[in-house]
Amino acid sequence: MRLVLVGPPGAGKGTQAQYIASNLSIPKISTGDIFRANVSGGTELGKLAKTYMDRGDLVPDEVTIAMVRDRLSEDDAQDGFLLDGFPRNVAQAEILRDMLKDWSQALDVVLELVVDDDEVVRRLAGRRTCSQCGRIWHVEFDDKKDDKCDACGGALFQRDDDKEETVRHRLEVYQEQTAPLVSYYADEHILVGVDATGPVEEVTQRAMDAIRPYMG
Numbered sequence: 001m002r003l004v005l006v007g008p009p010g011a012g013k014g015t016q017a018q019y020i021a022s023n024l025s026i027p028k029i030s031t032g033d034i035f036r037a038n039v040s041g042g043t044e045l046g047k048l049a050k051t052y053m054d055r056g057d058l059v060p061d062e063v064t065i066a067m068v069r070d071r072l073s074e075d076d077a078q079d080g081f082l083l084d085g086f087p088r089n090v091a092q093a094e095i096l097r098d099m100l101k102d103w104s105q106a107l108d109v110v111l112e113l114v115v116d117d118d119e120v121v122r123r124l125a126g127r128r129t130c131s132q133c134g135r136i137w138h139v140e141f142d143d144k145k146d147d148k149c150d151a152c153g154g155a156l157f158q159r160d161d162d163k164e165e166t167v168r169h170r171l172e173v174y175q176e177q178t179a180p181l182v183s184y185y186a187d188e189h190i191l192v193g194v195d196a197t198g199p200v201e202e203v204t205q206r207a208m209d210a211i212r213p214y215m216g
């Protein structure tokens with residue numbers, strides 16, 4: 001099965017990607033992993049990407065696309081894959097479609113993890129990080145009433161990334177980028193949305209049930 005996973009920050013996408021890929025016995029391919037592998041492996045594309053990153057610039061689309069193409073050409077991806085982090089926009093979706101077409105392949109399904117904004121804010125803005133050991137606690141889910149780490153006694157703080165205004169901004173950026181992508185795949189009749197709230201195993205189960213009809 002060839003699957004793309006999309007979802008907002010805080011939807012538990014990384015965890016679901018892992019479980020779903022393992023349930024389907026397909027490789028989980030995330031752009032983050034591809035980047036790290038190319039950079040640490042010292043490939044030509046990795047070296048090129050690093051020149052941009054070292055300058056603090058965004059890695060151009062062509063470089064990302066070339067890395068994705070290389071990864072999807074590998075043996076383990078021939079019978080299916082789960083893509084996480086690519087495509088990010090409609091232009092990349094069209095490139096992916098053409099890339100797969102060249103190999104007589106096509107996406108089977110695009111799975112969207114759906115969580116409403118307030119729930120994402122509740123999950124992320126409640127996080128507190130230990131300034132000593134780095135452990136993350138949640139004011140609500142861990143019932144944290146003081147500002148001390150239960151593991152080491154260190155002082156807890158809220159990372160800038162987890163501040164409500166930052167989370168809301170990231171959600172806006174996500175919606176702006178992803179809404180057109182989601183409607184593109186809806187038009188292709190391969191989009192399924194799954195409620196991503198509740199226990200991790202339940203979300204995985206819902207996702208598996210939703211994608212089953214698309215298995216070739």
Ligand SMILES: [Zn+2]
Pocket residue numbers: 130131132133134135149150151152153154
């Ligand atoms: Zn600690």
